[in-house]
Amino acid sequence: MSELVRIENLKVYYPVRSGFFNRITDNIKAVDDVSFTIEAGQTYGLVGESGSGKTTIGKSLVGLENPTSGKILFEGQEVTQIKQKKAINYNKDVQMVFQDSQSSLNPRKTIGEIIAEPLKSFGVPNKIGAGYGGERSFEQSKVDERVLELLDIVGLPARTISQYPFQFSGGQRQRIGVARALATNPRLIVADEPVSALDLSVQAQVLNFMKKIQRDYAISFLFISHDLGVVKYMTNNIAIMHNGRFVELGTTEDIFNDASHIYTKRLLSAIPSLDVSQREAKRVYRKKVEAEFTQHQDTYYQQDGKRLRAYDLQQVTKTHFVALENGGV
Ligand SMILES: Nc1ncnc2c1ncn2[C@@H]1O[C@H](COP(=O)(O)OP(=O)(O)O)[C@@H](O)[C@H]1O
Numbered sequence: 001m002s003e004l005v006r007i008e009n010l011k012v013y014y015p016v017r018s019g020f021f022n023r024i025t026d027n028i029k030a031v032d033d034v035s036f037t038i039e040a041g042q043t044y045g046l047v048g049e050s051g052s053g054k055t056t057i058g059k060s061l062v063g064l065e066n067p068t069s070g071k072i073l074f075e076g077q078e079v080t081q082i083k084q085k086k087a088i089n090y091n092k093d094v095q096m097v098f099q100d101s102q103s104s105l106n107p108r109k110t111i112g113e114i115i116a117e118p119l120k121s122f123g124v125p126n127k128i129g130a131g132y133g134g135e136r137s138f139e140q141s142k143v144d145e146r147v148l149e150l151l152d153i154v155g156l157p158a159r160t161i162s163q164y165p166f167q168f169s170g171g172q173r174q175r176i177g178v179a180r181a182l183a184t185n186p187r188l189i190v191a192d193e194p195v196s197a198l199d200l201s202v203q204a205q206v207l208n209f210m211k212k213i214q215r216d217y218a219i220s221f222l223f224i225s226h227d228l229g230v231v232k233y234m235t236n237n238i239a240i241m242h243n244g245r246f247v248e249l250g251t252t253e254d255i256f257n258d259a260s261h262i263y264t265k266r267l268l269s270a271i272p273s274l275d276v277s278q279r280e281a282k283r284v285y286r287k288k289v290e291a292e293f294t295q296h297q298d299t300y301y302q303q304d305g306k307r308l309r310a311y312d313l314q315q316v317t318k319t320h321f322v323a324l325e326n327g328g329v
């Protein structure tokens, strides 16, 4: 395995201004000192409740936000700030798919135009797949050909090329978003809650086809979700995030079989059980976790103003890290 992206001690603070002079009086610590590594071809899950800082990490990674401090390395090269990313055409390598495809797809453009956009800026690579470089063509006929190919990959018929976003369902629009993201042969796709706005039945379809794309083209994914259940079948590694901090980090097995932080246990207990006979047991477990969360907060968090702040991560096995005071001993 080789390292694709490394994030080191990333902090993203948003200033809070107040008073007559509109001075900066405080900071919202959206992301507060997180580090992790995404390996080439792997899917990394980033999970936490709304407001925990997941989107801010995604935006810093693709270049929609400048970090306050810390480092982002892409194949060893520093791309922390937006200007460093621009200097190396980084956005052909790292693309984002948004939760809200309604607002991320231009309503006045046809599907063909939307997917062609990145092809026109970066050229049409000679082959589809993560990072295939070489010659890129800017010929219109190549662009048209590739748009049709991309529509086919995401399971949309060729005639959709001349249609507009409003003519599609949420699930179909997510497919269009993925086709656009795929167009530049990215090494990494950041998928920010890509199925959260979809009906359960459609969620499974979209997850399956994203998984297939990930496998077929060896693309790495940073898969963001508030729902641990959704990432279970997608990811190799997972980071659990709360109030801008990582509370637990490990392989998908570490998280699902050996969760150690109370916040991870809370997220696990919130996954609905499909098995009716398990529902009562699940309800009892949920109550137990809730009680532990309120009674033993000091074990898991420091106070930072009114906010709970997770301890630094401590290593418990080769792959598993938990934010406990002194590693929980
Ligand atoms: N542009 C911004 N200005 C000020 N605060 C922001 C901005 N973007 C996000 N935040 C705040 O940062 C925190 C993390 O937000 P976000 O990354 O969107 O979380 P998530 O994606 O996990 O829901 C939240 O408290 C949010 O209100």
Ligand SMILES: [Mg+2]
Binding pocket: 051, 054, 055, 056
């Ligand atoms: Mg978000």
